[in-house]
Amino acid sequence: MMARAAWGLSSFLLQQGGGDTWLNWIIMLLFLGVMNYYAGKLQVQVWMNDIMRALGQLERYTSEAENSLIEEASRFGLSRQELSKRVRGFKSFFEIAPVTLDPAGAIRRLEHILDVERDRFKRFVRSIAPNADDDKLMNLTDQLAGVIMLDRVYRIVRHYFLLGKKTQNLIYIAQIQMMIPEILRIAKAYWKSADAFRKGVPVGDSVGPLVALRLLDGAQTREIAEDVIYGEVDVGGRRVLVVKSKGPGGRLGKPGEAIGRLVDMFGGRIRAIIMVDAAAKLEGEETGEVAEGVGAAIGDPGPEKWKIEEVAARAGIDLISFAVKMSPLEALTPMTREVDSAADEVISRIRERIESDYRPGDVVIVAGIGNTVGVGNEIPRGGRGDSDVGVRREGAAS
Amino acid sequence: MSGSGEREQRREVSVGHLALLMALVIGLAAFSILLIWLSVLDIRAGRDAMNAFFQFIMGLAGLALAGKSLADMTRMRLSSGEKPVEVVSVIQCVDCGHSAERNFSDGEYVGMLTGERCPECGGPVYVARIYVKGGGEERRQRRILGLPAAA
Structure with a gap:
């Protein structure tokens, strides 16, 4: 019954649409006129x-x-x-x-x-x-x-x-x-x-502080600026001052102020500022991909970035950055395994960079930028960490 | 956790919306099959071959559209179907470095001494890593780009 009705309707429509009478033309033009007016409204x-x-x-x-x-x-x-x-x-x-x-x-x-x-x-x-x-x-x-x-x-x-x-x-x-x-x-x-x-779970943006924590590898830390701590480690005879915001609460701190104070404390001995931060990836790029560049890698509204650029330019210090790629969603939600592993890769690359470009005795600042939620300040003494970066722990410089 | 990661990029739809779409797709497919059938009958009967040809083409186009819509629908996800993500903590012995993975507990952070003892040497244990297991979005993008799955 239904099939017969459908057949009849289809045949009628096809006959109407297929004919070339003046009535069909009028219907077609009317339809076009109505659609021309209502198509926009429908959209x-x-x-x-x-x-x-x-x-x-x-x-x-x-x-x-x-x-x-x-x-x-x-x-x-x-x-x-x-x-x-x-x-x-x-x-x-x-x-x-x-x-x-x-x-x-x-x-x-x-x-x-x-x-x-x-x-x-x-x-x-x-x-x-x-x-x-x-x-x-x-x-x-x-x-x-x-x-x-x-x-x-x-x-x-x-x-x-x-x-x-x-x-x-x-x-x-x-x-x-x-x-x-x-x-x-x-x-x-x-x-x-x-x-x-x-x-209190670490988020993707915590990768900077995570790199700093692993690089510190149990070294003593102390507060250098508002909500920012630092400690000192030795990498192949180079003194490395590691800066991160104070965890494990969700703080960003004032890393620009901290870096400025360290540069003042160590005078002209600082050769480089190496910054690590999360960066927005382009679609198609892999989460956890590590990119290296120059400039201050920090996503603050302006003041902290300005302070770092200012002090680096004034003292003629190299400003090097490592960015760990992730999407905005990954930056604000619990850290993925890829980002966690990228922290280890960043540490290896920082170490390589320090040992190849700077001489023993040089002082280098490494700043882990980002929200430090879920990332503490010190790995317990004796902790080996999965990331064996070959750093020797030192007490914080006074 | 209520869910996380880019794996939830698929379009969310309600049950009613999905049912309506399904009805439309089925209707379109049925109408397209009817058109093709009519065109075959017309050709067999030797009536208006041009008209039958257009009916056949329209029927094929309708079927293709229904198929594409059906494929799109398989990529949709019902609003209530969010998969919870699994946050894990990797705990490691301070003395011997022995590590193990377990579910994250509230209040834990990287570098925290958990108060547990190492099953290997009895030494103190700390949280070495916290992360979620995932990576679905990357797999999807690699599929779109025609690349092999990452190791």
């Missing part, structure tokens, strides 16, 4: 549906990251209701970049704003988790930063979606729709980072 509707779906996803990411923060912070003093109220009030936190119309002193002003922001974050997190230790506070601070970022992305996408809907402006809608895959990729990275920081 906009399809794009709007895509954006709406993405908005739903972003809202879910934001609320889940927020709930994760509240759940974790509730273990340290305040009730969930109180935490929910406070976090909701702080979520829309913003920072205003300094004016660059007059560029003189812009870096100093930016650094001040970043210091104030960091301080404000610390105070807020301390207020919502009064019983947490310093490392836990730093992990909660990173979780909070993720929530703020997700909320900001959600609000911006929602803004353009509603604006496009209100004005029926195709350009607004098309732009946001085309950016959605990348926006969702970044949002997903922040969403997943909440779990990593909650548990």
